[in-house]
Amino acid sequence: xxxxxxxxxxxxxxxxxxxxxxxxxxxxxxxxxxxxxxxxxxxxxxxxxxxxxxxxxxxxxxxxxxxxxxxxxxxxxxxxxxxxxxxxxxxxxxxxxxxxxxxxxxxxxxxxxxxxxxxxxxxxxxxxxxxxxxxxxxxxxxxxxxxxxxxxxxxxxxxxxxxxxxxxxxxxxxxxxxxxxxxxxxxxxxxxxxxxxxxxxxxxxxxxxxxxxxxxxxxxxxxxxxxxxxxxxxxxxxxxxxxxxxxxxxxxxxxxxxxxxxxxxxxxxxxxxxxxxxxxxxxxxxxxxxxxxxxxxxxxxxxxxxxxxxxxxxxxxxxxxxxxxxxxxxxx
Amino acid sequence: xxxxxxxxxxxxxxxxxxxxxxxxxxxxxxxxxxxxxxxxxxxxxxxxxxxxxxxxxxxxxxxxxxxxxxxxxxxxxxxxxxxxxxxxxxxxxxxxxxxxxxxxxxxxxxxxxxxxxxxxxxxxxxxxxxxxxxxxxxxxxxxxxxxxxxxxxxxxxxxxxxxxxxxxxxxxxxxxxxxxxxxxxxxxxxxxxxxxxxxxxxxxxxxxxxxxxxxxxxxxxxxxxxxxxxxxxxxxxxxxxxxxxxxxxxxxxxxxxxxxxxxxxxxxxxxxxxxxxxxxxxxxxxxxxxxxxxxxxxxxxxxxxxxxxxxxxxxxxxxxxxxxxxxxxxxxxxx
Numbered sequence: 100x101x102x103x104x105x106x107x108x109x110x111x112x113x114x115x116x117x118x119x120x121x122x123x124x125x126x127x128x129x130x131x132x133x134x135x136x137x138x139x140x141x142x143x144x145x146x147x148x149x150x151x152x153x154x155x156x157x158x159x160x161x162x163x164x165x166x167x168x169x170x171x172x173x174x175x176x177x178x179x180x181x182x183x184x185x186x187x188x189x190x191x192x193x194x195x196x197x198x199x200x201x202x203x204x205x206x207x208x209x210x211x212x213x214x215x216x217x218x219x220x221x222x223x224x225x226x227x228x229x230x231x232x233x234x235x236x237x238x239x240x241x242x243x244x245x246x247x248x249x250x251x252x253x254x255x256x257x258x259x260x261x262x263x264x265x266x267x268x269x270x271x272x273x274x275x276x277x278x279x280x281x282x283x284x285x286x287x288x289x290x291x292x293x294x295x296x297x298x299x300x301x302x303x304x305x306x307x308x309x310x311x312x313x314x315x316x317x318x319x320x321x322x323x324x325x326x327x328x329x330x331x332x333x334x335x336x337x338x339x340x341x342x343x344x345x346x347x348x349x350x351x352x353x354x355x356x357x358x359x360x361x362x363x364x365x366x367x368x369x370x371x372x373x374x375x376x377x378x379x380x381x382x383x384x385x386x387x388x389x390x391x392x393x394x395x396x397x398x399x400x401x402x403x404x405x406x407x408x409x410x411x412x413x414x415x416x417x418x419x420x421x422x423x424x425x426x427x428x429x430x431x
Numbered sequence: 432x433x434x435x436x437x438x439x440x441x442x443x444x445x446x447x448x449x450x451x452x453x454x455x456x457x458x459x460x461x462x463x464x465x466x467x468x469x470x471x472x473x474x475x476x477x478x479x480x481x482x483x484x485x486x487x488x489x490x491x492x493x494x495x496x497x498x499x500x501x502x503x504x505x506x507x508x509x510x511x512x513x514x515x516x517x518x519x520x521x522x523x524x525x526x527x528x529x530x531x532x533x534x535x536x537x538x539x540x541x542x543x544x545x546x547x548x549x550x551x552x553x554x555x556x557x558x559x560x561x562x563x564x565x566x567x568x569x570x571x572x573x574x575x576x577x578x579x580x581x582x583x584x585x586x587x588x589x590x591x592x593x594x595x596x597x598x599x600x601x602x603x604x605x606x607x608x609x610x611x612x613x614x615x616x617x618x619x620x621x622x623x624x625x626x627x628x629x630x631x632x633x634x635x636x637x638x639x640x641x642x643x644x645x646x647x648x649x650x651x652x653x654x655x656x657x658x659x660x661x662x663x664x665x666x667x668x669x670x671x672x673x674x675x676x677x678x679x680x681x682x683x684x685x686x687x688x689x690x691x692x693x694x695x696x697x698x699x700x701x702x703x704x705x706x707x708x709x710x711x712x713x714x715x716x717x718x719x720x721x722x723x724x725x726x727x728x729x730x731x732x733x734x735x736x737x738x739x740x741x742x743x744x745x746x747x748x749x750x751x752x753x754x755x756x757x758x759x760x761x762x763x764x765x766x
Contacts, residue, residue, distance in 0.1 A: 247633045296627050301653040303578045312579040314647045314657045316629050332677040352665050
């Protein structure tokens with residue numbers, strides 16, 4: 100069997116490390132080359148995954164004919180440049196979320212991929228988590244009747260690194276943590292958001308240059324009500340990085356998804372309690388599915404358009420918070 | 432200690448809970464119960480050993496031996512009964528919400544002042560063990576300056592009281608149920624500046640009262656909160672609450688299931704979770720009011736405090752209906 104040959108463009112995003120691990124694990128994939136604009140990080144990734152072909156210029160990596168696909172896990176603001184170059188070089192791609200930091204960039208990326216005839220998969224790993232996939236089936240079979248309300252949280256700790264740099268990240272917690280559950284709500288309802296109201300709170304960590312907490316209220320076109328708490332509101336010492344939580348109220352039932360709650364309680368003498376996750380490996384599922392999408396010429400489960408629409412909700416949240424009023428979609 | 436006579440009006444669910452608590456307060460003597468349904472008044476009198484029962488509340492207002500009136504009637508009757516009781520010189524404890532209209536709340540507050548009687552609204556979370564502990568943690572500064580909070584209160588529709596389906600009689604889920612969380616958050620985090628809410632009558636047939644509402648509250652000190660009230664949980668869903676407060680130095684969470692001391696499974700019913708304590712929240716609340724009367728102290732939840740909480744939940748109803756954030760103070764009545 101021919102393996103799908105991957106390059107990874109940047110290890111700036113923490114998820115890059117997990118994706119690299121998956122590409123190494125997958126029988127049908129091979130990690131061929133990596134790029135990073137940070138030489139130290141590049142060296143560390145090269146050593147961690149035993150990848151000899153390293154680049155500090157992504158154009159050199161993209162020139163290689165023996166690379167089929169790339170995973171773009173740079174800082175958010177650099178996605179567009181890398182993705183457009185990758186498309187022009189004929190590479191299929193997975194792009195970390197959020198797709199971009201502006202709708203203009205997002206649209207340019209989608210257009211470039213379309214023009215080049217390459218796959219652009221948005222890394223909405225939550226569409227590949229076995230818990231959320233199971234619930235998708237339950238909802239599609241109408242087991243809880245019609246969905247009325249979806250309440251969600253994507254809490255986290257402050258991720259550090261460049262996530263606090265407004266130029267590189269495009270924002271703070273709203274940019275980082277709105278899109279996953281916004282996308283799940285779009286996926287579950289098969290509907291688009293019509294109106295967004297959001298309030299960004301005063302910072303939990305006063306030293307940050309970006310917001311670290313916010314609350315978002317949504318209304319979908321067909322009437323479903325939603326909400327998102329996208330806050331980096333978990334302090335150091337909380338037993339896990341955060342959560343993806345959904346409460347789904349239907350006319351005939353109620354579902355709670357606590358996707359990362361499947362954990363062992365672990366204490367090492369003298370240290371705080373930690374939770375060791377044993378649930379679904381959504382990163383693995385996502386990349387395995389991407390390989391299939393490329394091999395069988397399918398449409399990704401989460402496309403560039405899905406990334407665009409989720410980003411639009413995050414950007415509308417910023418606008419709403421600034422104006423103090425609900426904002427109607429589409430923004431453009 | 433001086434013995435005070437108590438009359439309780441409204442022998443429904445919460446009336447029964449209060450009767451049980453009054454029974455335990457040393458120095459308080461239940462002298463009469465009232466319910467417009469005679470059989471219910473009679474049963475309550477028998478069960479709690481109360482010497483008199485009536486169907487007309489004005490009867491207890493004439494009784495000299497009644498010092499305290501506990502109003503446990505449906506919300507839409509609170510103002511009329513409380514004001515009449517105060518005018519008869521009775522101290523009044525009134526179930527939440529204080530009323531459904533701000534002018535009614537104002538009249539209650541003014542009448543209590545004029546009559547020189549004690550007046551408290553029974554916002555029971557202020558006596559609920561986990562909420563009292565959470566409030567203490569916030570006050571002690573352990574989690575720093577509060578920044579963002581979440582509070583849920585989820586249940587099937589309260590079919591046991593038909594007036595809940597009439598928005599002008601019960602106010603709907605946020606006014607009746609989320610008022611608990613709003614009052615607690617005001618107590619712990621301070622005054623609220625503006626409210627945005629979404630919801631409506633999503634599921635319950637024949638209801639004019641909202642059965643689902645979520646709200647985003649902005650506090651004067653810069654904190655924000657998400658408060659969700661649902662009466663559209665499926666039948667049999669166990670009553671569920673959740674509280675989370677995140678501050679600059681730490682955070683706290685508590686819910687009513689995972690921290691319960693006792694869980695009981697009965698055939699065909701959802702598990703019941705609770706934490707028995709000898710002095711439960713209702714007993715503490717009622718004993719507190721009794722002590723306020725005897726010792727001439729200001730009650731924990733004054734009419735003014737309850738009015739502020741009412742204003743917030745009414746603002747949420749207004750926001751749902753207008754689709755816009757609502758700044759406080761409210762300009763007029765909502766229901």
